[in-house]
Amino acid sequence: MSIISDSLKKIKPSPTIAVTQKARELKAAGKDVIGLGAGEPDFDTPDNIKQAAIKAINDGDTKYTAVDGTPALKKAIVEKFKKENNLDYTTDQITVGAGGKHVIYNAMMATLNEGDEVIVPAPYWVSYPDMVLLAGGKPVIMECDEKQGFKINPIDLEKFITPKTKWIILNSPSNPTGACYSEQDIKAIAAILEKHNHVYILSDDIYEHVTYEGFKFFTIAQINSLKDRVLTMNGVSKAYSMTGWRIGYAAGPKDIVKAIAKIQSQSTTNPSSISQAAAVEALSGTQDFIKKRANSFQERRDFVVNALNAIDGIECLNPDGAFYVFPSCKGLMGKKDPNGNEIKSDTDFVQSLLENSGIAVVQGSAFGLEGFFRISYATSMENLKKAMDKISIFCKSLN
Incomplete structure (x- = not known):
């Protein structure tokens, strides 16, 4: 009899983390590798946020906090939702976890029974299913x-809703595609969900501040008739370059927030007290750098999309947000790489690209859609120029 639980056997390790780790190992072995797999801004955490963390340490703010967030951070989150999204919440509708991933995991653990269905639009972030x-x-x-x-x-969505549907997950801007739902898009989806009041909505807004060309961010909790069924998740990782600080948060119905706190009380307890103090400064301090960084990402996006679309066999849509592109490599299927191996799938393509050119990307099938691959352009323009040249040379080498 195996010691490992049956539930763990149902899942696989995160493919995005696996690609990043593989790139690290190759670099450590002296190989020239450019990693385009990690969903992590290359900018540093702003100094005012670092200073808030240092002050917290010096002030002895290093003890346990309330399980699901300090009063100061919850207050800052309430103010953020009011100011940026015109959403009114009270602090007992807020939960704070060790990263956005932790908050979503807690929400699923706190609400799902055996056999409950969750609609996951694909391409999806690898961890949802x-x-x-x-x-x-x-x-x-x-x-x-x-x-x-x-x-x-929205018309297709109705066909997926059954009496067993408990949640639908919405992610805009999207990981892995960068696709963004406009206010009109959200309202069309809301019109369907309004008819099915047993379905809750998990809105993953972690890339809210990474949008381009005046795209106006809109979140589904802003639809009044649905707000009581929406858990809106966000965090400081992407907008504030705080991936390693591990602070995510959500706002939503009190019963769900209370249930999440119960799970957290028996698993991780509170997120880092120091990271929470830093997150208060992130949300309440200057926001000037956010737009500048988004402009930098947009410049990189434009370069990468143009470079990819110039390669025979690759087609790439121009996304409105996040820092990913999700190009199709379907036009390269059936070709052979320099070692004589046939490219039969997107997994074959990304493995051969890594082995032959030292470029680490993630296969589209990891995100639920075969025939594509994800590039994160959250790296320097110098790296991106080298990477696009190498991808072009690799694709030309296929015959």
Whole structure:
């Protein structure tokens, strides 16, 4: 009899973390590798946020806090939602966890019963289906291909809703595609969900501040008729370059927030007290750098999209947000790499690209859509120029 639980056997390790780790190992072995797999801003955490953490340490703010967040951080989160999203919450509707991933995991563990269904639009962030499976639920994958801009078609959505549907997950801007739902898109989805009041919505807004060309961010909790069924997750990782600080948060119905706190009380207890103090400064301090960094990401996006679309066999949509592109490599299927291996799938493509050119990207099938690959352009323009040259040379070498 195996010591490992049956629920753990249902899931796989995170493919994005695996690619990043593989790139690290190759670099450590002296190989010239450019990693385009990690969803992590290359900018440093701003100094005012670092100073808030140092002050917290010097002030002895190093003890346990309330399980699901300090009063100061919860207050800053309430103010953030009011100021930026015109959403009114009270502090007992806020939960803080050790990263956005932790908050979503807690929400699934706190609400799903065996067999409950969660609609997961694909391409999806790699962890959504596995979190649902770990909690005993059933991920229902709804494919959204490039013809619809990798976004949900509201008419199709209705076909996926059953009496067992408990959640739908919305992620805008999207990881892995960068697709963004406009206010009009959200309202069309809301019109369907309004008819099914047993379905809750988990809105993953972690890339809220990484949008381009005046795109106006809108989140589904802003639809009044749905607000009581929405858990809105956000965090400081992407906008404030605080991935390692591990602070995510959510706002939503009191009963769900209370249930999440109960789970957290028996698992991790509170997030780092020092990171929470830093997050208060992140949300309450200057926001000037956010727009500048988004402009820098936009410049990189424009370069990468143009470079990829100039390569025979690759097609790439121009995303409105996040720092990813999700190009198609379908035009390269059936070709052979320099070692004589046939490219039969996107996994073959990314493995051969890494082995032959030292470029680490993630296969689209890891995100639920075969025939694509994800590039994170959250790295220097110098790295991106080298990487695009190498991808172009690699693709030309296929025959």
